[in-house]
Amino acid sequence: MDGRGGTEGIRSDYDVVIVGARVAGASLAWELGRAGYRVLLADKSRFPSDVLSTHNFFNNSVGMLREMGVLDRLLATGTPTYRRAYLRLEDAEIDGFFPEANGETECLCVRRTHLDRILFEHAASLPGVDARPNFRITGLLRSGGAVAGVEGTDSEGKPVRIPARLVVGADGRRSIVRELAGSRRIVSVPTDFASYVGYFEGFRQEGERCTEFYRIGETLAIAFPTSDDLHVIGLMFPLEWKDALARMKENPEAGFREFVARGLGATSFPSRLKEAKRSGPIRGLLGYDNDWHEAMGPGWALAGDALSFKDPAVGQGMHDALLGARLLRRILSSEPDWESRWDDMARRYEQELNDHFMPLFRMACGMTRNVPLRPEQAAVNRLIGRHPEATSAFLGLYNHSRTPEELERIVGGLLRQAPQIDSGEG
Structure with a gap:
């Protein structure tokens, strides 16, 4: 693994x-290093190491990985690609292929033990990027009211004070940089669900390899084919199910299988999961907010989950980390005199983020609430599942190749034909 510990070679003139x-931090370091900036990339962990994540890239994001020059290394891990999605939403089935995006047709769900290490090493290979694992940041330096660097401890436990023109928090949904910088939380929508994730060997899928998503009653489940001949499988049920939470605490694997069987018994999912063998622990996230924070201020900015965490069921975290890095690099590259332009850059960064990420953030906020599907929405889902054009437009929301307005236009046209369609005349 590339990257150094200790304070040897630490500069006093980082940009x-x-x-x-x-993902967010390493991709941003790569973007900025390629643009000629002097970057310190620091993490409290060493790589490879795992984190709780569904770690999926839809094909639009696979295109960004290819443009970064890292896709071949990721594929060399043996992680399978897929292009199909199967969704079961109550009694509606939506089964189709993600439309082409960024010249790509294949999606990729690569485990974080591979992904994070490879992205870290890819960024560290640039001469302008100083990559330091096992660095713990505990405070921010300030000058004239602006953030002016960081303080913390290096890999040997020695205190460090590192000045910089800009500090970026790419340190996850519990970001220490966000807290110390005083970023305001702009939107907060709490989830109604507990979420559990596990890896399983021998999970059999029906038909072409795909991602699967289920919402039946109050149970949600999702499955992705991933690295090491495994599937990553997520289970979500209401936080108010206290007996279920107690059972998961008592015996996570047994509880996981029991509540999949209870909620999805009308499908083949439980029987296929029964055939599969768990690999590694079942891990859970009990309650979280779908949140959106102030993105930039004098001397600081946020990226990835530190900026906005959303329900993992929409699978947008990886995409937002990659694209967010590009957006921030463009903003910074357009303004050589950062110190006099913080307010303007912050407005532009926030606007770019809103334009690109807010539609699916709102979608995530809707999915995270335990609200029964309205009859009209259930009817629309059935309609989408019956018509390939609507199916493609619906799946295109996930890879940003189609907009909600386009889907509404297609569905509206189908609804106007509904009498003929229902009678077999259309």
Whole structure:
């Protein structure tokens, strides 16, 4: 693994210190290093190491990985690609292929033990990027009211003070940089669900390899084919199910299988899961907010989950980390005199983020509430599942190749034909 510990070689003239070196931080370090900036990329962990995540890239994001020059290394891990999605929403089935995006047709769900290490090493290979694992940031330096660097401890436990023109928090949904910088939380929608994730060997899928998503009653489940001949499978049920929470605490694997069987018994999912063998622990996230924070201020900025965490069921975290890094690099590259332009850059960064990420953030906020589907929405889901054009437009929301307005236009046209369609005349 590339990257150094200790304080040897630490500079006093970094343009940017990035706190957090996983997907958001490593991709931002690569973007900025390629643009000629002097970057310190620091993380409290060493790589490879795992984190709770569904770690999926839809094909639009696979295109960004290819453009970064890292896709071949990721594929060399043996992680399978897929292009199909199967969704069961109550009694509606939506089964189709993600439309082409960024010239790509295949999606990729690569485990974080591979992904984070490879992205970290890819960023560290640039001469302008100083990558430091096992660096713990504990405070921010300030000058004239602006953030002016970081303080913390290096891999040997020695105190460090590192000045920089900009500090970026890419350190996850519990970001220390966000807290210390005083970023305001702009939107907060709490989830109604507990979420559990596990890896399983021998999970059999029906038909072509795909991602699967189920919402039946109050149970949600999702499955992705991933690295090491495994599937990553997520289970969500209401936080108010206290007996279920107690059972999961008592015996996570047994509880996981029991509540999949209870909620999805009308499908083949439980029987296929029964055939599969668990690999590694079942891990859970009991309650979280779908949140959106102030993105930038004098001397600081946020990226990835530190900026906005959303329900994992929409699978947008990886995409937002990659694209967010590009957006921030463009903003910074357009303004050589950062110190006099913080307010303007912050407005532009926030606007770019809103334009690109807010539609699916709102979608995540809707999915995270335990609200029964309205009859009209259930009817629309059935309609989408019956018509390939609507199916493609619906799946295109996930890879940003189609907009909600386009889907509404297609569905509206089908609804106007509904009498003929229902009678077999259309």
